[in-house]
Amino acid sequence: MSNFVGYRCSKCGSEFGPHDVTYLCPNDGAVLDVILDFGSIKKTTGPRDIQISQDFSIWRYLPLLPVGDPGHLGTPLRSVGWTPVYSPPQLAKSLSLSKLWVKDESTNPTASFKDRASAVLVARAQEIKANVIVTASTGNAGAALAGMAAAAGARAVIFAPKKAPPAKVAQLLIFGASVYLVDGSYDDAVELSRQAAEAFGWYCRNTGYNPFTAEGKKTAALEIWEQVLSTQSSEQPLSVFVSVGDGNIISGIHKGFKDLMALGWIDQVPRIFGVQAEGSAAIANAFETGTEEIGPVQAHTIADSISVDLPSDGLRALRAARETGGAYIKVSDESILSAISVLGRYGIFAEPAGAAAFAGLRKALESGLITEGNPVLVLNTGSGLKDVAAARKAAGEAPVIEPTLAALKRALEVEH
Ligand SMILES: *Cc1c(COP(=O)(O)O)cnc(C)c1O
Numbered sequence: 001m002s003n004f005v006g007y008r009c010s011k012c013g014s015e016f017g018p019h020d021v022t023y024l025c026p027n028d029g030a031v032l033d034v035i036l037d038f039g040s041i042k043k044t045t046g047p048r049d050i051q052i053s054q055d056f057s058i059w060r061y062l063p064l065l066p067v068g069d070p071g072h073l074g075t076p077l078r079s080v081g082w083t084p085v086y087s088p089p090q091l092a093k094s095l096s097l098s099k100l101w102v103k104d105e106s107t108n109p110t111a112s113f114k115d116r117a118s119a120v121l122v123a124r125a126q127e128i129k130a131n132v133i134v135t136a137s138t139g140n141a142g143a144a145l146a147g148m149a150a151a152a153g154a155r156a157v158i159f160a161p162k163k164a165p166p167a168k169v170a171q172l173l174i175f176g177a178s179v180y181l182v183d184g185s186y187d188d189a190v191e192l193s194r195q196a197a198e199a200f201g202w203y204c205r206n207t208g209y210n211p212f213t214a215e216g217k218k219t220a221a222l223e224i225w226e227q228v229l230s231t232q233s234s235e236q237p238l239s240v241f242v243s244v245g246d247g248n249i250i251s252g253i254h255k256g257f258k259d260l261m262a263l264g265w266i267d268q269v270p271r272i273f274g275v276q277a278e279g280s281a282a283i284a285n286a287f288e289t290g291t292e293e294i295g296p297v298q299a300h301t302i303a304d305s306i307s308v309d310l311p312s313d314g315l316r317a318l319r320a321a322r323e324t325g326g327a328y329i330k331v332s333d334e335s336i337l338s339a340i341s342v343l344g345r346y347g348i349f350a351e352p353a354g355a356a357a358f359a360g361l362r363k364a365l366e367s368g369l370i371t372e373g374n375p376v377l378v379l380n381t382g383s384g385l386k387d388v389a390a391a392r393k394a395a396g397e398a399p400v401i402e403p404t405l406a407a408l409k410r411a412l413e414v415e416h
């Protein structure tokens, strides 16, 4: 049994019962927040009950999720989340930060943060007996849905832009999804997937559309609570850096911290910083002008996972930073490539969108938005193996040498 009791519109505040709506607010088309019965959760679950769990995955948070136990033990569906948090001392030192953590989402089963949402979506689909799940995706959400659906024996249909990185498309196909590459942008793929869901009665996973994705994504905040917040006694709030495209990850993380506040398990919400690519900065633009109106851009960035013309979860994403004392930061593609290289030196391999958050931290340090005493956590949202072409741009080429010691000696001299 779950503690899911309904939905609340993020814009007009209207509330709906669990069976009244499926996707957006019928009044204004805004994204819905899932409402949980915190009174009931508190009666059955304390923080200790979670902290002693031997289930090292998102499913340790079942009492805080709007779905019941999904089953499928022993499959990748059960190993999503509980991603590692690193704190390389040399990296912190190089940035003059006293406390720095990097939470690495590349260890998820399909190698990105998106598994959190797709796992919860697949659990929800089972509950409502939806056999086909459809999504539009720049690549990772689709790969995550395809992988989780494969683990649970469900069918996935994916629409991705024709220009999606080949590794992501290969993942979709290997996981057995029905894949359609759309000759257009991500936003075009979104539109088509909505029409297809309606026409064929498929369950739609789209980001900023299906209210359950943010519930999956909030598990990262719950992990940050256990892995970082509950081990620290700091006067300073933690600053969390998140890369932002549609704005659903940052909204989900905000929701996770708000849930913990509602339960009284934390007494301070971390500051949340959203990082966007300069060429895809619709939410950051609105943050700068101080409005809640988000206008579209013509997105263009190397970070394909955060390349979005009109973010589907922009309003909540904006508030995640505004309501927590965070901010939005824009980073150039050049600085994203440089961030990939720096993280790589510490054994962390990020795709461009994954490294964008770290690029944002470097910029925040330059501008004084973050200073030495601020404890910081940066998310790497996706694996560098997802986009090898970008990695090669960041790292350059290796020299080719003859297989002789003499040739090696010459090459070593060139390097020094
Ligand atoms: C989807 C994605 C993001 C951005 O998430 P949004 O919810 O679209 O803001 C960031 N990084 C990676 C690797 C992603 O796949």
Ligand SMILES: [Zn+2]
Binding pocket: 009, 010, 011, 012, 013, 014, 025, 026, 027, 028, 029, 030
């Ligand atoms: Zn509404």
